[in-house]
Every structure is written in structure tokens, then in C-alpha cells.
Amino acid sequence: MHARDLMVTDVKTVAPDDDVADAFKRFARYPFSGFPVVDDEGRVVGVVTESDLVDLFEPDDETLWIPIGLPPFVDTLTYQIKPPWGDLDLGVDMVRNADRPISDVMSTDVVTVTPETDVDEVLDLLAGDDPDINRVPVVDTDGTLVGIIARQDIVRAFRDRRLD
Numbered sequence: 001m002h003a004r005d006l007m008v009t010d011v012k013t014v015a016p017d018d019d020v021a022d023a024f025k026r027f028a029r030y031p032f033s034g035f036p037v038v039d040d041e042g043r044v045v046g047v048v049t050e051s052d053l054v055d056l057f058e059p060d061d062e063t064l065w066i067p068i069g070l071p072p073f074v075d076t077l078t079y080q081i082k083p084p085w086g087d088l089d090l091g092v093d094m095v096r097n098a099d100r101p102i103s104d105v106m107s108t109d110v111v112t113v114t115p116e117t118d119v120d121e122v123l124d125l126l127a128g129d130d131p132d133i134n135r136v137p138v139v140d141t142d143g144t145l146v147g148i149i150a151r152q153d154i155v156r157a158f159r160d161r162r163l164d
Contacts, residue, residue: 001118001119001157002115002116002117002118002119003113003114003115003116003117003118003119003122003136003138003147003149004115004116004138004147005119005157006119006122006149006153006154006157007115007138007146007147007148007149007153008147008148008149008150008153009146009147011036011137011145011147011148012026012030012032012035013035013036013037013038013145014026014035014036014037014038014048014102015037015038015039015040015102016037016039016045016046016101016102016103016106017101017102017103018101018102019099019100019101019102020053020099020100020101020102020105021099022102023035023048023053023102024053027050027053032150033049033050033051033134034047034048034049034050034134034135035047035048035049036110036137036145036148037102037103037106038145041144042144042145043139043142043143043144043145044110044112044137044139044143044144044145045103045106045108045110046102046103046106046107046108046110047106047107047110047135047137048102048105048106048107049107049132049134052105052106052107053105107132110137111125111130111133111136112136112137112138112139112143113125113136113137113138113139113149114138114139114140114141115138115140115146115147117138119154119157122136122149122154123154126149126151126154134150134151135148135149135150135151136148136149
């Protein structure tokens, strides 16, 4: 069994110059947690996931670190304070990031396979130690997207083989 036997060829994608608002619409419309990002020639240039977009609304700089020195101690104690206004900032963050291009938030280190890749290699990728790999784009020799394999596609294929 090879990647071509498992892949779905009707792949929903986004473009690098699509904006964050477009990606949110796609996530609302389709039951996927990530989309390949393809250029004008159909080559995979990245992947954007729901967690990439969630990260836009959980900035690291939202936490205040306050050093407090207590005499006669020379060292200071540092306390973390999470401001309660975080929920109010969500709408502001959405407006601020809505026009931001996907190319700013996508992952560019994309793991891909070819249609001839053995199913064992695909399994190793999807069941490996990297929790961020939930789908594998299938590309031809020049990097053009021809399909995608998600974890559920592998489970479905093995289930179907058992039933045959």
C-alpha cells in the first residue's frame, strides 16, 4: 500500500496571501484542523492550523512579571500576574489580525510525501513523536499538491482492508 492508495485528492487549501479572516471562514466551513498553503502554481509552501491562529490571541507579552525586592534581601522575587482584561482584548486582537496574511502565521517546515511513499513511512510520520503532524500533504516531484493524508484516512483504510 502506498500514499496514493490512502490520499484524498479533493484538498481544501489556502494561499499565502489569503488573510487570517479567510482562514477562519474555512475552518468554520470545513471540518479540518489545518490546511495546506499553496502558491499560484499549486506547490505546497506551508501549512496553517487552528493552533497557528489561536496563537494570535494568546500573546506571550500579555503576562506581567513584577520584580519585588524585600529588604534585607539582596535578591528580588518575581511574581507573575495575568491581567483580567484578556477576554476584552480578544475582539481587538481579531480586528488587528484579520487582514494579516496567512504567510505571517503559517508553518513553513512542512513534511510531505510522494504518491509512491510506502504506507509504513506515512504511518511513522503520523504516529511519530511530533504531535504537530496531523496530516501529510502528498506532492509530485516538483512539489505540486496532489492529495493529502490525515490520520483518519489511515484508520479508515485499515478498517476497510479488515472488512474485505
